[in-house]
Amino acid sequence: MLIRKVRRYLIGHWRGEQGLAWSFWINLVLIRVLLLLLQDWLRPGKGQDFHDMQGFVLLLALLFHGVLFVWQAVGVIRAAELYGRTTGYMAPVWGTQMVLVLAVFWVMTYAFDAWHMTRPAPDNLGRQYAVEAERAEKYSIEPTADGQSLTLSGSLELGIANHLKQQLDAYPDVKQIILASTGGNIYQARGLSNTIRQNGLNTLVVSECSSACTTVFIGGIKRQLSSGGRLGFHQYRIEADYAVLNADPLREQDRDRAIFLQAGVAAWFLDRMFNSPSSDMWYPELPELMEAHVVTDVAP
Structure with a gap:
């Protein structure tokens, strides 16, 4: 019915x-x-x-x-x-x-x-972990044998600033950051520089520290350069083959100029530093770096 x-x-x-x-x-x-x-x-x-x-x-x-x-x-x-x-x-x-x-x-x-x-849900968390692992492979932050220093080497990738904080928590006796990097993400560089300055740490370069790495270096209370080390500077540029929204190299230069000035670096040095072609690298000699107060001491 x-x-x-x-x-x-x-x-x-x-x-x-x-x-x-x-x-x-x-x-x-x-x-x-x-x-x-x-x-x-x-x-x-x-x-x-x-x-x-x-x-x-x-x-x-x-x-x-x-x-x-x-x-x-x-x-x-x-x-x-x-x-x-x-x-x-x-x-x-x-x-x-x-x-x-x-x-x-x-x-x-x-x-x-x-x-x-019915489509398989994307593994966003797994993809995020994979990306983070890929970035982490491009740099390292390891303690020296005496536990007094951390050696930061490689590219300044996203996440490296937080990694430094974690390493400082794990090694509370660290007094110095040894830098060996040809640059990377300027925002991460500023984060590293702030962490170094806030923790009262010194910075040391024994090989090369160039581009954004110099912003990290300038965060040191005492900034040392060994006889075989060098610091490289150039105008800022965007290393991307696509338009990056809200990215202005000149504005970023002005922000880092203020950081360098706060660290006591001479204005004449900064003028030359930010006038160096972005396609080239300027490696000042040690006396010039000392005179401009970029380097405060020569490493023994």
Whole structure:
């Protein structure tokens, strides 16, 4: 008996026999809204997916966003046509047609969303760890044998400033940072410089410290250069083959100029430092570095 009533109801709507108001508001709008709310409620959580249930989910999407929607739309269209023929009033008919056009796009969006739920969720956390590991391979911060110094070498990559803080916590007897780097991220360089200055640490260069590394060096309370070490300076530049939003090399130079001035570096040195071509590197001699107060002491 129930099956017969359901079958009669479905056929009645399909033929447009249930009236425009009922067909539109109940069979189309109400049922469709309930289905879309149900889909939103069943959406997988962040980092989860229905990939293992792909066949079942796509079958439901085909049923509810395909077969069922065709039944809803056809019934409403036929009910609207019947309404227009019997009343001669076409405004509701045209309005119904416009709503159906919008409903098609709405249903297509949810159908695509259902398909997207079956795609494997990206392992964002794993990808983040992989990127961080890749960056960490480009530098090292290791203690010396006596535990009095940390040797920072390699590229100044994202995360290196936090790594230095962790190493300082692990080795509280450190008094000096030995630098060996040809530069990298200027923002990380400033973070390293601030950490060195706030902890009252000295800096030492025994090989080369150039580009952004010099900003790290200038954070030292006592700044030493060994006989085989050198410091390299140049104008700032953006090393990217694409447009970097809100990046202004001149503005960044001015910020670091203030850091160098605060450390007591002579203004004439900074003028020459930031006038050196970005494509070249200026390596001042030790007497010039001492006179400008970039280097405060010669390493023994």
